[in-house]
Amino acid sequence: MSQLGMTLEEIRAFAGEGEIVGSASVYCESVASLERATGNQLSFVKSPKFFDAARESAAGALLVPERISDLDTPQLVVDAPYELFGRLLMKIAEEKRRQPVGVHPRAIVDDSAILGENVTIGAGAVVREGVTIGHRTVLYAGVYVGQRTVVGADSVLHPNVVVMEDVTIGDRVVIHGGTVIGADGYGYLQIEGRHRKIPQIGAIAIADDVEIGALVTIDRATLETTAIGRGTKIGDLTHIAHNCQVGEDVLILPTVAISGSVTIGDRVVFAGRAGCSDNVDIGEDAIVAATSVAFQDVPAGTAVWGNPAREKGTEMRIQSSLRRLPQMVRDLRAVKKKLDLP
Amino acid sequence: MSQLGMTLEEIRAFAGEGEIVGSASVYCESVASLERATGNQLSFVKSPKFFDAARESAAGALLVPERISDLDTPQLVVDAPYELFGRLLMKIAEEKRRQPVGVHPRAIVDDSAILGENVTIGAGAVVREGVTIGHRTVLYAGVYVGQRTVVGADSVLHPNVVVMEDVTIGDRVVIHGGTVIGADGYGYLQIEGRHRKIPQIGAIAIADDVEIGALVTIDRATLETTAIGRGTKIGDLTHIAHNCQVGEDVLILPTVAISGSVTIGDRVVFAGRAGCSDNVDIGEDAIVAATSVAFQDVPAGTAVWGNPAREKGTEMRIQSSLRRLPQMVRDLRAVKKKLDLP
């Protein structure tokens, strides 16, 4: 299932470096983890910590950071085995998802759209008026790209992704299935007891190298631009509300919810199902722990925890005290009795 | 990006009211907030509280509630500047999303479907047997409308929305991309250790003027009807389970989860990521705070907070006490020591 189909010699050629210990002609049909690899599978050893595991592995060949002694398995010694393994995975992934280049006859591309070279547009995909699609970008089947939206080069929009009008997407951006970019933000004005819509006419800008999971919603700004910075990675089923300014290299794990007009600094981490209320400012390199929700600004470099989120040490002391709380109820009762307090 | 393209005189004509102070011929290319507006942009001043901000703004023209003195910027004085600004936004939004009216040749409309006048049906949209679509309603590309479903007039279903069979949708309803209306509710019967499905054969009724965000799920009732009342607004990635009865003018913010058979009174507010367990009754005008989860009925007009949700004052006292808890642990230890208690 994870086809590789290379000899160790071919892997060295692909790596452009490395010294082979043992047979260079060993054939690696596929890849696997150290624990699961069997005879014709390649695995990797991240660091000397895993040398014993490597000696017990049934892998047919190994990528290693230095020669492992007392081991018959053929080894390719490289500087960064895990990185090389990752590059091999990428090669396999690309082959598994290879698309026939070109516009499918059942795609619907408006005459005014500008398509780069070697673009792939799947069956039933819809490209509206004034759209620009960059070189080598892939739109899978069922993708919708709204009026005047620009998608950069080498990007991939998976099946049934919806990108509404006036969105800008950079180069090498990956968006997984069913995600919706550019729905209206949640904004209403109360007039005589009724909720009247505040039209959301702003834009969205997604920078280069961003990856967005499946079934994510990123809402357009009311007037200006909801922005996602370069290299930021967003997990499945996450919501990013209107007017948010998300920095670069941010990690937003699956099922996170970011309310409106939030500013998120570079390299911030929102762990799984974390969140924050609207208009808060999350400083650079801050960490919001899993399921924690920031209702106030988080200073740069700070880890917060809990709901409402507090500085991590503070919350840990509260959580630790909570476990003693039922005993404290009894202790306090005994104290009051002894002191004849009501 | 937020094209307006009107002179102040034309804006007064559009408003049907107002007095111009300064040049009536100033051209407003687009709109922006007071802080961000530059030379050729129109902005608005909600109330005298913002007069100083208005004096500092670089906007090219302003909608104001009364003449602002010491200000050269051309002003249009109207009763409700924010409302007029909203109407201008709506005009821009409509132009940005203008669709060519008619049924796209690549739409798939069953012969038995009844279409109103000036309906728009996008490429790849599917309209099944016995469907009725009201006048001027827009189905974007990739929308699916199941058997016998009725959609009213002037409604908009954004790309890839799924509405299953036997759903009734009112007039002026907006549903954003990828939302699924009418999947089966989660209902199983345990028989000999296995979970056997309880078929969900009920319906869904969505009243007039409802707006539903992107990637929302509203499940059909088991036997009767899941109902969403007039004017209710539902945010992205929200779940409303089977058999719920949601009132009118309710605000359900993004990422809320409402369990099965819940009754929600008129004008209730569920803030972001709030929720409630099944079979509870949320009284009119109640507020469930952000991330709070109601496991019991909430009386009308009550604000609840926390998980489990408690009356707001109660929960605030608990939260406030929690911050002292680690110190209480130490204090109680000192007390017990002094009293020679174990």
Next chain:
Amino acid sequence: MSQLGMTLEEIRAFAGEGEIVGSASVYCESVASLERATGNQLSFVKSPKFFDAARESAAGALLVPERISDLDTPQLVVDAPYELFGRLLMKIAEEKRRQPVGVHPRAIVDDSAILGENVTIGAGAVVREGVTIGHRTVLYAGVYVGQRTVVGADSVLHPNVVVMEDVTIGDRVVIHGGTVIGADGYGYLQIEGRHRKIPQIGAIAIADDVEIGALVTIDRATLETTAIGRGTKIGDLTHIAHNCQVGEDVLILPTVAISGSVTIGDRVVFAGRAGCSDNVDIGEDAIVAATSVAFQDVPAGTAVWGNPAREKGTEMRIQSSLRRLPQMVRDLRAVKKKLDLP
């Protein structure tokens, strides 16, 4: 709306068992609950506990576990009335969703795909290279099935479902609208301050009799296989991350989030919006209460509650103590005063 259209005699024939008390020719146009049923509707009585409700019901006919005395309403006495009612619901549901069998001329099926007998493939559905679809399986409009994916017999994929490449789906599997199976898991490697993608080249295996709600994401494994066991039922808007191993007959209610590499035993229940962190092990028959999040392993048969989740009794004592906390603050202050403690 819930059409049945059978006489009680025909219902007995459908059941293959039962004794009729009263008129066998009473016509049941549709079905309803005891409270809501009116003249021409069939309802059911689960057990003698509901006999009084049955006597007050306006239903036109009843399925009963034993003859109810003092009741003129025609009754069909069967061993398991609720089960029979469920079978009748299933019959109605099948008729409501009946599809014209065959491949729609606007479906896009690759020449290399293998289709079973009496398969239904809706308009705009896309079946890629090397796919196998089992007998009588239904792909609604807009479904996408990626390369080499196998779908078993008698399964139903609702509109706009996305199943990516190399996924295996069993027999009698139901997947509701918009769900995405096989997006990449959330995996990045930090290299020189940037997040580099760890390609996710594994697979997904969904066993027989699984039902998956609308807008669910199940991510593919990094190297091996994300697995969902036979008979497991997953609610709407739920996330199951890469490498998870979910057992048989598991109940995962709507809006649950399961992090990566989690093992879930048979018959586990995750109530609404529950969750767990990565790499934990949830033992057989364990229960994670609504909105509770397990950050540690949960032993078999254990009910846990809270966030972080604790053994249910422990958490209940903490929750109960929390309500007294504000009073404890005051009591402790009085104690310290009496003892002259600071």
